[in-house]
Amino acid sequence: MGGRHEVGQRWSVGELARATGLTVRTLHHYDALGLVSPGERSARGHRRYTAADVRRLYRVRALRQLGLSLPEIAGVLDRTDGEPADLRRLLTAQLGEVRAQVARLARLESQLGELVAQLDAEDVPQPERFLTTLETMSMYERYFTEDQRDRLAERRDALGTEAVDAARAEAGTLIAEAIRHHRAGTPVTDPAVRELAGRWSALGALLGTDGPREQASARRFWDDHREEISQRMPWPADDFVGAVEYLRRARLAVEAG
Incomplete structure (x- = not known):
C-alpha cells in the first residue's frame, strides 16, 4: 500500500485485497477468526479497515511466513503487547521444528546422494x-x-x-x-x-x-x-x-x- 497510511484513511475489503495481494476470501477468513477485522463503519454502515487494522494484517502475514498456524498467530497477537516472552517461546519452538525439518532434509539428501552414486558406479545400473x-x-x-x-x-x-x-x-x-x-x-x-x-x-x-x-x-x-x-x-x-x-x-x- 505504498508503505504510507494516513491516520484517517479507510479501506473496504476489496480495496485492501487489491492493495495487499490477498484475496477477499482470505480477508473474510481472517475476519471470521478474529485475526484482522474491519475496525470501523462508514456513514452508510459499510465496514472499513483502519490503519491500525492494516498494521495488524502485516503482523499476521509476517508471522504466517515464519510458519506459525493461524491459531498460534491469534494467541501471539492477543498476548504479545503485555507478554513479549510468549512470542519468543513460540518462535523458539518454531525454530526447533524448522531445524528438525532441515536435519530430515539433510538425511534425505545424503540418502539420495548414495543412491545416485550407486547407480553412477555401475556401467549398467541394476x-x-x-x-x-x-x-x-x-x-x-x-x-x-x-x-x-x-x-x-x-x-x-x-x-x-x-x-x-x-x-x-x-x-x-x-x-x-x-x-x-x-x-x-x-x-x-x-x-x-x-x-x-x-x-x-x-x-x-x-x-x-x-x-x-x-x-x-x-x-x-x-x-x-x-x-x-x-x-x-x-x-x-x-x-x-x-x-x-x-x-x-x-x-x-x-x-x-
Missing part, C-alpha cells in the same frame, strides 16, 4: 539392486525411532564421509575375520577373538550404535530380517549370519569378564 537399497532403508526406518535416526545421522555428519567409509571398510574386515574364526571353531573366549570383539564394540561406539536402545533396535531389525540382509552381503549367507552371531557371543563373553 534396478533390482537399487530397489533393494530402498527397501533396506524403509525397513531400517521402521525399527529406529526418528530421534535415534537423527542422532545416528548427526554422528555420521560429525565423522565426515572419509571416516564413515573407513568405518564401513573396518566392519567388512571384522566380519571377514569373524567368519574365519567361526569356521575354524575358535572359542569366543580366545584372546584373538576377544580382541576382535573389542574392535567391533569400538566401531559401534564410533558410529553411535552402541547405546542400549540402539542395540535393542538393531537386534530386532536383525532378528526379523537376517535372511534378507545376509542375501545382500558379499559373503555366503550362512557365513555372514554365523559371523554376526559369533561376534555377539564374543561381546557377551568380554562383558562377562
Whole structure:
C-alpha cells in the first residue's frame, strides 16, 4: 500500500485485497477468526479497515511466513503487547521444528546422494539392486525411532564421509575375520577373538550404535530380517549370519569378564 497510511484513511475489503495481494476470501477468513477485522463503519454502515487494522494484517502475514498456524498467530497477537516472552517461546519452538525439518532434509539428501552414486558406479545400473537399497532403508526406518535416526545421522555428519567409509571398510574386515574364526571353531573366549570383539564394540561406539536402545533396535531389525540382509552381503549367507552371531557371543563373553 505504498508503505504510507494516513491516520484517517479507510479501506473496504476489496480495496485492501487489491492493495495487499490477498484475496477477499482470505480477508473474510481472517475476519471470521478474529485475526484482522474491519475496525470501523462508514456513514452508510459499510465496514472499513483502519490503519491500525492494516498494521495488524502485516503482523499476521509476517508471522504466517515464519510458519506459525493461524491459531498460534491469534494467541501471539492477543498476548504479545503485555507478554513479549510468549512470542519468543513460540518462535523458539518454531525454530526447533524448522531445524528438525532441515536435519530430515539433510538425511534425505545424503540418502539420495548414495543412491545416485550407486547407480553412477555401475556401467549398467541394476534396478533390482537399487530397489533393494530402498527397501533396506524403509525397513531400517521402521525399527529406529526418528530421534535415534537423527542422532545416528548427526554422528555420521560429525565423522565426515572419509571416516564413515573407513568405518564401513573396518566392519567388512571384522566380519571377514569373524567368519574365519567361526569356521575354524575358535572359542569366543580366545584372546584373538576377544580382541576382535573389542574392535567391533569400538566401531559401534564410533558410529553411535552402541547405546542400549540402539542395540535393542538393531537386534530386532536383525532378528526379523537376517535372511534378507545376509542375501545382500558379499559373503555366503550362512557365513555372514554365523559371523554376526559369533561376534555377539564374543561381546557377551568380554562383558562377562
